[in-house]
Amino acid sequence: MRYTQLLIILFASLSVFAQKKTSYKDQWQFPAKDSTMYVTAEQQKELYATEGEMEWFKDAKLGIFIHWGPALLKTNVLSWGRDGERPGAEKPATKGVPAEVYDNLYKKFNPKNFDADRWMQQVKDWGAEYVVFTAKHHDGFVFFDADNTEYGIMNTPFGRDICKELAESAQKAGVKIFWYYSQPDWTHPDNLREKHYENYLPYMNAHVEQLFTQYGKIDGVFWDHLATKYWQWDSYHLLKKMKEWQPGIVSNARTGFGWPLQDRGDYDTPEQSLGPVNHHRYWEACLTMTDKWLYSPNGPIKPYETVLGMLIQVAGNGGNLLLNLGPNGKGEFVAKEAEEASKVGEWIKKYGHTIKNTRRGIYIGGDYGASTQVGNTLYVHVLQQLADNAEATIELPQLPTQILSAEGITKGFKRYEVKNGKLLLYFDKNAFAKNLDNIVTLTLAEDPSTFERIETWEAIPVAKKEFKVSASSFAKAKNKPEVIYNAKGNVFSEVIHLKSWWEPAKEDKNPNLTVYFTTPKKLKTLLLSENMRSHCVRNFHIDTKDAAGNWKTVYKGKIIGEGLRVKLNGDAIYGTRLVILEHTNDIQITAFNSYE
Template identity: 70%
Template sequence: MKLSYTFSCLLLCISLAFGQKKAGYKEQWQFPAPDSSFYVTENQQKELYATEEEMNWFKDAKLGIFVHWGPALLETNVLSWGRNGERPGAGKPANKGIDPDIYDNLYKQFNPVNFDADKWMQQVKDWGAEYIVFTAKHHDGFAFFDAHNTDYTIMHTPYGKDICKELADAAHKAGVKLFWYYSQPDWVHPDNLREKHYENYLPYMKSHIKQLFTEYGKIDGVFWDHLATKYWQWDSYHVLKDMKFWQPGLISNARTGFDWPLADRGDYDTPEQSLGPIDHHRYWEACLTMTDKWLYSPKGPIKSAETILGMLIQVAGNGGNLLLNLGPNGKGEFVAEEAAQARRVGDWIKEYGETLRNTRRGIYVGGDYGASTQAGDTLYIHVLQKFATNTKPVISLPALPVSLKSVQGVTPGYQGFEISDTDLKLYFESEAFSRNIDNIVKLVLTKNPENLERIKTWEAKAIGSENFQIEASSFAKSGNEPEVIYEVEGNIFSEGIHLKSWWQPHQSDQNPALKLHLNKPKPIETVLISENMRSHSVSKFELLSKDQNDKWSTIYTGNYIGEGLRIKLNGNPVYGIQLRILESKYQTQITAFNIYE
């Protein structure tokens, strides 16, 4: 090493002595490169970007399946992070979990006897997905492939077969695109991010990468997971350059290490447990879990097909893919109820997938109404908004800058449209509209709007909490009071960011309710409700409004909330709004309950 880890630590100590901010846990894992060849210029970084042609299939796909799996499931439902050991590269130390002596030996019992790679690929296709991302190696260092430089692999389990090989062969047969997830940090290797990192660990990692991307046929992409490290610590430039030579057309996510010269790392961004932005400057992929965990979680809350589809439509309409994670069990099978909900998603995609697949985000920016997608001169309006009882379903959007050739309903219930100088109105029949998860209208335009400026559809600002008193039937504990959901700014487009505050009623509460008593009557037009992304739990709820006599009346009843549910009211003045939870399969966790004039 030309600049040793020991010397970099000395430099760090000197900088601290001169009054700089004290280093935190993650800073101990960050140190300079051994020589200047590990650092790159902007032009070198640009060499690594995939072309638009190489990205097209990915942008067309819209739905992928993520699989987190490992021997850890024999003792915990938290992959890697459930290990109570040192965490090189992480931002915080472990303070609980499975003792390393136990965790690191679970592979000796791991025997997924029912694993069937061909069945997995058929399921991926049945679920409407185009690609799969599989955890070849997570932070805990266990390898699902026949790694030649360690015994901590699937080959040394009772199962004893190369699962990556089986998956690759099956994916190629089925025509499913394949990504390897590979964690650069390794929490069991003694030299990872330590003094002999460059001499010992980096060659160890590079051996894995070469094997995974040269010995398993066509691999379409790589999902890195760099944690709190720098790009040069993994020699990311040279590694990616080699990988793109071995696998022409390979695409890479953004987690290649921080501090590249250009802000856009990799080929696309990967917000986690968040739906991401509505108008981001480049393509992205929302990584979401089917349950509350990435690993097998047999008692966790399972998202319904309705909530998954709501998220998929919002993501596709706002310029991204949905990467939905399912955690197989110890026998190598997907949980039956998770697979059943995913199959329902696939059934919907078979019927309406043309409105999502092979499209790009539409000229209408996502908002109160839902989202839009487009392909050439065809624009699809996806109406996700629901309407209160006795409120006619009418969607009003700003006028388009081009004229229409034709307008037709894709889903049942569409009745017609009306155009003025300022508005495009879409009319629906109430009963059919309320049955649809997504009410879709197809507009054929006289001109492809791809290069036209996108149109904002919703400028509304939520009424601030200073305008109402908050009342909850109960709350589980300190930190779950209803006030907390009005004290956060909301989701941020960033890796690993999700809302961490929510109202949760006490488990003994038989009639959970959240009330907003307005200081003075206001003409409420929209109510927005969201559940914690990890716990879509509500299976029946009602929305009520309060009149001047303090009487509450039901104005909407629904069977799911999910993420970003908008309910349109008639705009009459009300004195309060109430959310009442009637049925919830798991713990109710409400992250948003906002009202708009």
């Protein structure tokens, strides 16, 4: 009997092991064809762009990502909306447009209003310096005149080389251009299969050589390797060739896993997240203007205030913002998206010198906002908003060098004071409230980049055991208000995705979220955030509860977006409440946190 039990356990263990060995992701991973495809750390270092080659990229701060394709005729999800095999992905498809339908949509794709010159003028009007365009996504459709496939733009009713026209227009307009190229291809029969090295790799290499030798000056490449290894694309030798074809080219990090050194590519690419606060190297946050990368006609459109807030936070913490807009089937950017992007451009015309051509500031981002610097000039960007009873004074740690002068770039700055190891910035409250970003220029006796960066905020929220939370309703069990606080790490951070949120029921006419403290709290800051894909709140207010049980509105706002900080006056309160009055799509609140 015992022997039988041991056999059962053994077979069960082998079964589990076999399942792990044959996981969906593992089937796409295999050794290199030969040893030359594996590299040493020294060889990897050969591929890094120099500081001089990276300079324009670090100066740019804002780029436009463009995801496009025939898929928009049936879905708002590029590639991932296809129900078929997904070589290189971690998970199989479980739904979507049938492959036989998806793969034939190109025969009806006719963006007859496409005008590359107009696109580039819009990009410039939006204040961006570069464009990243999807030359080929995972679904295999190519936007260039490739002679080794029929699955491309030349065989659509449109029948013109989009990449060629975009490259020519970008070069003429002085806009830098990157090609997005997905190494995995879900429609090529040999991709990551038995004849991968013999058939698919030459197919891919021909594409890359064409894109980076036949379209003039190309400034960068945005790879997207999914769950594959670098040697499967012979990334070392390919990138070496590309650096010869396009001297000075920069590459993102998605060149395949498994490199000897941690830093892949020239910069990191956090997706749908603001990225790291104090990262060890440069990075680029790629985010969508709507809820999807592809054209999403019914998706929530981020207001310009939200986009600007993210741009300022990203720039202040050592990165670029790559903002995605998905053109429609006619070949035009969506009018409302373009309108919001144009407002971003108008702000940049006035205040862009405090963002562009700067580097991350000595003050690390915190509840006050962010900072940027160039030479002896430090720009303090105050994104924090004020509750009705809060003073218009921003407190920061004292700088390690003398302040020679201080000037308000935006209206409302009154004076500064250094006192008890603190730098105090004083503002006129009425003027302060009218500015999205209150900017102060500090001229310093020494270049602040020679000093260590300064932490400004120890972001530790009130402990979960010290409050209870309730809501007017919730859509599903996974959207209860408790999930905001139960999920490990699900507090505001610019290094993680916030994947849990409170979502009220659709029929809820008075959606509200309430936090009751077990003992009175002297709060300094409230922090609110929406799901990155659903920035839809357009009118709300925040209330606080006093000892007598009375609720009082202390802040009224229009936009929550990503990481709204509201400064309170520090009085003891017994609860906080978020009341949402207007919204354009499903409400998804990822953070409503209190800080003492």
